[in-house]
Structures are given as C-alpha cells and as structure tokens.
Amino acid sequence: QSVLTQPPSVSGAPGQRVTISCTRSASDIGAGSDVHWYQHIPGTAPKLLIYGTSKRPSGVPDRFSGSKSGTSASLAISGLQAEDEADYYCQSFVDDLRGSVFGGGTKLTVL
Amino acid sequence: EAQLLESGGGLVQPGGSLRLSCGASGFVFSSYVMSWVRQAPGKGLECVSSITASGTTTYYADSVRGRFTVSRDNSKSTLFLQMDRLTAEDTAIYYCAKDGATNQPYFLNRWGQGTLVTVSS
Numbered sequence: 001q002s003v004l005t006q007p008p009s010v011s012g013a014p015g016q017r018v019t020i021s022c023t024r025s026a027s028d029i030g031a032g033s034d035v036h037w038y039q040h041i042p043g044t045a046p047k048l049l050i051y052g053t054s055k056r057p058s059g060v061p062d063r064f065s066g067s068k069s070g071t072s073a074s075l076a077i078s079g080l081q082a083e084d085e086a087d088y089y090c091q092s093f094v095d096d097l098r099g100s101v102f103g104g105g106t107k108l109t110v111l
Numbered sequence: 112e113a114q115l116l117e118s119g120g121g122l123v124q125p126g127g128s129l130r131l132s133c134g135a136s137g138f139v140f141s142s143y144v145m146s147w148v149r150q151a152p153g154k155g156l157e158c159v160s161s162i163t164a165s166g167t168t169t170y171y172a173d174s175v176r177g178r179f180t181v182s183r184d185n186s187k188s189t190l191f192l193q194m195d196r197l198t199a200e201d202t203a204i205y206y207c208a209k210d211g212a213t214n215q216p217y218f219l220n221r222w223g224q225g226t227l228v229t230v231s232s
Binding site (some may be wrong): 034036038040044045046047048051052057087089091093096097098099100101102103104105 | 146148150155156157158160161168170171172173176206208211215216217218219220222223224225
C-alpha cells in the first residue's frame with residue numbers, strides 16, 4: 001500500500017476534462033510536502049508534467065494543471081486528446097529514510 | 112540539454128549482483144540530487160534510491176534497503192547503483208533521473224531511457 005493513493009483508472013472522451021487525485025494520510029510526517037506529477041507512456045522515459053503542486057515546466061501545455069487541498073492533490077487535464085492516453089503518477093517526499101515515493105499510478109483511457 | 116545514459120543492465124541469477132551506471136552530460140552534475148527509479152513488469156514506478164548532490168545523504172526504498180547501495184562520482188558525472196542479493200522481484204527497467212534540487216529529493220525533471228535488469232535462473 002503506497003503512502004500516496006491514486007485511482008487505478010480514469011477515462012474521458014476527446015475534448016472533455018478529467019481529474020486524477022492523489023491522497024496521502026494526514027498522519028504522514030511528509031503530508032505538507034509538495035506533490036509532483038508525471039506522464040508515462042510504456043516503453044518511453046517518464047515526463048515531468050507538474051512540479052511544486054501547481055507549476056508547469058516549459059513545454060508542457062496549459063491543458064495540464066495541478067492543485068492541492070489539505071492532504072489531497074489533483075491533476076486536471078482539459079481538452080482531452082488521444083495522445084494524452086498514458087499512465088499518470090504523483091510523487092512526493094515522505095521521510096529522511098525513503099526520500100520520495102510515487103503513487104500507484106492511474107491509467108488514463110481516452111474513449 | 113541534459114542527457115542521462117544508463118548502462119550495466121542484463122540477466123543475473125537470483126542471489127547475484129549487478130552494478131548500474133548512469134553517465135550524465137549537459138548540466139552541472141555535482142549540483143543536483145540524483146535518483147534511481149524502477150518499473151517492474153505490470154507494476155508502477157518505484158523510487159529505489161536517491162543521493163544528494165554532495166553524496167553525503169542517501170535514501171532507499173524499504174524493498175531494497177540493506178541490499179542496494181547508491182553512490183556518485185561528481186568528477187566523472189556518473190551515478191551508480193550497486194545491487195546485491197538480487198531476487199526475481201528486482202526484475203525491472205531501471206531509470207536514472209535528475210532532480211530539480213540539491214539537498215533533498217524534490218522532483219525529477221530529466222530521465223534516462225532506462226536499462227533492463229532481469230533476475231532469473
């Protein structure tokens with residue numbers, strides 16, 4: 001069981017908006033840490049989409065956005081495109097033994 | 112542009128050892144935390160180990176602590192992962208990744224293409 005919990009799958013039609021949640025335990029000592037998001041297409045290197053909970057690296061379309069409320073972070077993808085079909089992972093620092101951990105990942109299907 | 116190139120993967124028997132290397136270029140290697148992330152077949156991403164820019168602090172996933180050792184040679188811009196007492200559960204693609212921070216793992220903004228490690232008899 002990961003410290004960061006994501007839904008296993010989400011889906012949406014082209015043009016729609018979907019959100020992916022990432023929830024951590026309130027008792028987790030790293031609960032106040034920033035959350036980062038990655039897109040991973042199997043067979044390729046993962047790609048950073050959002051860092052510092054809501055910042056976008058250069059080159060990432062503004063269709064991708066991040067937010068956080070309490071101990072839950074979210075990745076929103078608007079104007080869904082076929083090329084967005086991929087696995088999405090949240091990641092955050094947890095403690096001085098383990099460093100960072102990833103959520104279990106969410107598979108996005110574009111219908 | 113930052114580039115990372117992993118090497119050293121391959122087939123190894125259970126209980127054996129393997130040493131992965133990651134050569135870096137295009138950025139000041141000695142200024143950033145570096146990490147190893149793996150993906151086992153059919154599984155998600157797992158941050159295996161990280162090391163601060165100076166090399167003084169290391170981090171390990173519970174699944175590998177005591178068996179894997181991360182290190183770096185800043186003079187050669189190279190990251191290493193020594194993997195001992197390997198089991199079938201260590202079979203995965205291992206990615207080298209560059210962090211955006213210096214003193215503590217934060218986010219991973221550059222990734223290598225990965226090297227496959229297969230543990231099997």
